[in-house]
Amino acid sequence: MSTPTSMGMASLSDLGAGAALFSFCELHHHHHCRPHHHVFNFFKPRQQQWRISASSAAPGVDLDALESAIAKKDSDAVKDALNQLSELGWAKKWSSQPYVSRRTTSLRELTTLGIKNAENLAIPSVRNDAAFLFTVVGTTGFLGVLAGQLPGDWGFFVPYLIGSISLIVLAVGSTSPGLLQAAISGFSSVFPDYQERITSHEAAHFLVAYLIGLPILAYSLDIGKEHVNLIDERLEKLIYSGQLEPKELDRLAVVAMAGLAAEGLKYDKVIGQSADLFTLQRFINRSKPQLSKDQQQNLTRWAVLFAGSLLKNNAVLHEALMAAMSRKASVLECIEAIEQAA
Numbered sequence: 001m002s003t004p005t006s007m008g009m010a011s012l013s014d015l016g017a018g019a020a021l022f023s024f025c026e027l028h029h030h031h032h033c034r035p036h037h038h039v040f041n042f043f044k045p046r047q048q049q050w051r052i053s054a055s056s057a058a059p060g061v062d063l064d065a066l067e068s069a070i071a072k073k074d075s076d077a078v079k080d081a082l083n084q085l086s087e088l089g090w091a092k093k094w095s096s097q098p099y100v101s102r103r104t105t106s107l108r109e110l111t112t113l114g115i116k117n118a119e120n121l122a123i124p125s126v127r128n129d130a131a132f133l134f135t136v137v138g139t140t141g142f143l144g145v146l147a148g149q150l151p152g153d154w155g156f157f158v159p160y161l162i163g164s165i166s167l168i169v170l171a172v173g174s175t176s177p178g179l180l181q182a183a184i185s186g187f188s189s190v191f192p193d194y195q196e197r198i199t200s201h202e203a204a205h206f207l208v209a210y211l212i213g214l215p216i217l218a219y220s221l222d223i224g225k226e227h228v229n230l231i232d233e234r235l236e237k238l239i240y241s242g243q244l245e246p247k248e249l250d251r252l253a254v255v256a257m258a259g260l261a262a263e264g265l266k267y268d269k270v271i272g273q274s275a276d277l278f279t280l281q282r283f284i285n286r287s288k289p290q291l292s293k294d295q296q297q298n299l300t301r302w303a304v305l306f307a308g309s310l311l312k313n314n315a316v317l318h319e320a321l322m323a324a325m326s327r328k329a330s331v332l333e334c335i336e337a338i339e340q341a342a
Contacts, residue, residue: 080214095213105302113266203321204262209255244287254301256280261308
């Protein structure tokens, strides 16, 4: 079922200590990755040997070192490779927005940017849940009526058996919500905009992280497994030690809110914000100094505004990345799509 609203997630206007949350990263190692969660792992830097050679994607530029670093999930090597490619004039968009600085932000600014229903962005959507439960109850009810026409005892027992399906579904939702959520995620694919929302949401995390200078090592658009994996050794150490600095918190917050911003710019109702918001809260909880309720509220608003501005200013890149991810392109191919669209 959707995330409960008991943590103050009424709206961006009253987000408090438990409300600045997010879907791009829970702090788990990559082999424990869960839906909508991005991953930070420890990796040792490796020295890369650089050479200029022919490349089908970038004439005169060798992408082998970058491809190798991504395959090895070596975050430092990925950054080194992209930095070298940037110096060569190929990776022009990599870390092109390195300066991220928080400021006081109002809801009016989000509306002016083009965010729809900005005051309700933090309200978890129940569209998918409601549609699933309505279908289950409606279908079982209809079948129960039909079964009542069966002759003899069958017409008595079968309707009760069918009717119990709804009770079982509700029981599973109460005791093992993860199992029910998997079913709801699969059912949600019936909505025409569902796959497009997922692609836009995850592409936004990918693109904003790339523009800010955080390396992306993997992603998935599979239903129930949607995520973008980000890995940075230094950041992970700060997060696990509870010493995340304000500057780094700002960068992570912007990437965290990118998916929400992408949906808010296009749709009247945001669907995939709950996991994003929860993850942002985890970052906040691991930062020093601790933020007050008002500071958390402002951080969330500002991060949505900053991410939304990046996406609007790089709309062509976002569309190109969405197209690549829809084709299940590799991470390297996604990076190429961004740079070729620049």
